[in-house]
């Protein structure tokens with residue numbers, strides 16, 4: 388049975404369809420159209436692109452397929468330019484649909500190209516990594532990285548549909564699967580203590596990738612994300628910023644250590660631990676959440692500290708965060724399990740002192 392999660396945005400409502408096996412029958416769920424461009428990466432493309440394109444041909448008059456190199460380095464201006472050129476060569480127009488088939492990199496890049504080509508064409512997200520299934524494919528944030536800052540150029544461009552097949556996670560490599568779990572833990576800490584407990588009690592089943600558990604876990608994450616996105620689609624009120632828990636530190640880690648050195652979820656795991664340590668140090672949250680979060684992240688084999696001390700570089704990179712307002716760095720910090728707030732960051736000395744425990748220096 389599928390789980391359907393509505394994303395009730397007034398201007399662009401859509402549904403997240405979660406079902407084991409849905410990838411094998413996409414054409415049954417997508418509307419007929421004249422032209423689809425299936426964009427994937429070399430790794431995911433090898434596994435699924437041919438079958439997906441064949442299936443889509445049942446309802447789409449012309450199906451083209453494009454592959455980009457696997458990895459975060461593809462979220463670049465150069466790769467976006469190459470895709471725009473390919474779309475021109477393939478006769479893409481406003482009746483075409485971009486189908487993003489892959490993990491977060493594919494979804495963000497293909498989504499950005501869909502948002503910008505011909506001032507915007509339809510987008511369907513088919514996420515194949517855990518991270519993309521629980522976070523990046525939902526909510527319309529698409530974009531590319533600059534050398535100085537992660538996700539610095541982008542758009543809000545909602546997909547027409549998100550189709551999630553938890554069955555594909557069976558073959559996802561261990562490191563990428565584990566990395567995605569960081570975003571799963573995030574939802575528990577920021578919004579839903581019962582979900583945090585659910586995860587704490589199911590570490591073994593999470594490890595064994597039990598399909599029913601995965602479907603339930605992904606559906607809960609999508610429900611929570613949809614709730615936030617509907618309240619604050621364009622991150623104006625500050626509500627959506629809570630989804631960035633750990634991300635100010637995490638994006639800085641990705642930038643400073645070089646894109647791809649840490650997978651996004653790995654950097655977010657360390658970033659969340661830096662955030663909770665800081666919150667505990669300044670008395671914003673009780674110490675027990677710090678220990679509880681660390682325990683769960685470690686149980687799930689996620690990293691919680693950096694091997695060396697690059698705190699000054701990290702602090703500098705954090706100033707490029709999109710939540711900086713009038714020169715003031717703002718951070719999402721936990722107040723208690725299931726509740727976070729966006730607050731003005733404390734003094735640099737306090738941040739540095741707190742970060743010391745999550746770096747090689749501590």
Ligand code: GLY
Nearest residue numbers: 526528627630631
């Ligand atoms: N990944 C954070 C957001 O979608 O707002």
